[in-house]
Amino acid sequence: MSDFLFAIECALKSRDPAEKVSLTRFLTSAQVPPSAPAAERLPAPGRPEKPLLVMPRDVPKRGLGTPEGRAALLHALAHIEFNAVNLALDAIYRFRDMPQAYYADWLKVAQEEAYHFTLLREYLQELGFDYGDFPAHNGLWEMALRTDHDVLIRMALVPRVLEARGLDVTPGIQARLKEVGDRRAIDILAIILRDEIGHVEVGNRWYRWCCAQRGLDPVRHFIALYREYVTPFGGPMNRAARIAAGFTEEELELLATLNS
Structure with a gap:
């Protein structure tokens, strides 16, 4: 090793x-x-x-x-x-x-x-x-x-689903913290949100690289994996952060449909 x-x-x-x-x-x-x-x-x-x-x-x-x-x-x-x-x-x-x-x-x-x-x-x-x-x-x-067992599935479901959910929920948590005047926690979450956009982008990039290597359509394959592995979630998506992290409008529309 x-x-x-x-x-x-x-x-x-x-x-x-x-x-x-x-x-x-x-x-x-x-x-x-x-x-x-x-x-x-x-x-x-x-x-x-x-x-x-x-x-x-x-x-x-x-x-x-x-x-x-x-x-x-x-x-x-x-x-x-x-x-x-x-x-x-x-x-x-x-x-x-x-x-x-x-x-x-x-x-x-x-x-x-x-x-x-x-x-x-x-x-x-x-x-x-x-x-x-x-x-x-x-x-x-x-x-x-x-x-x-599969790097493509890991890239599809951990950064692009679990970590991307962090992009969605962080602004709401910050709003709750603002109500109780916790400026320090809000600032920490701002740092985390900024960096997590980059982390989700890393996952997006390597997911698409894996799909290209295997001749797979990344959108269709992601939707198939999502249906197999993920319990749909409610609540709004942070579209701006997801776009910055490499999601396409087509993917966001499909995700919104799956989670409705």
Whole structure:
């Protein structure tokens, strides 16, 4: 195994959030040799004993009118970013026959996700809480397992569906935070939204690259995968952010139809 893949594996398997962030943020190489051995399947990435993982419906809903309520929201966002670090690392570790530019792209994504997690965790700590203090769910990694056999499906469904949903919901979260006067959280989410547009664009680009390699129509194939793998979601789409991230108007119209 190359030094780079070994470093990625160490970061992916690290159970300590601070160590995972450090190992990720200080990686400088992004070279995967063509002869790299196949990756082992990871039922779960390294993660701390807490937060307690529960079903999504069992994650308590709290209002933002109290410090604990805002902390619970920040914790949920931090958990998403922690999982996003693992997902980006796994996109490197899992798929070993991609162009070198693919690995450079996903290393940059992993490092930005680590930065987002750090921003949210530090603010949580300022409020008197920490990552692990609230229950969370494992939906993001469950999709990673469902897509770990095919890089095209991973690119289609993690960046273009799960991360793209973050583009949709972030403005509404910022509006709720504005109502309670939490300027710091709003500013952190602005940084995350800016970077996540780029992350979704990376997924869009490599999804289309995979489709071109296989002679597939990217729109038709995406719709087929969406129908097979995804539970339709409600709520508005952030069309401007999705367009900036590489979605076409045709795709957005089809998604709106599927989710109605």
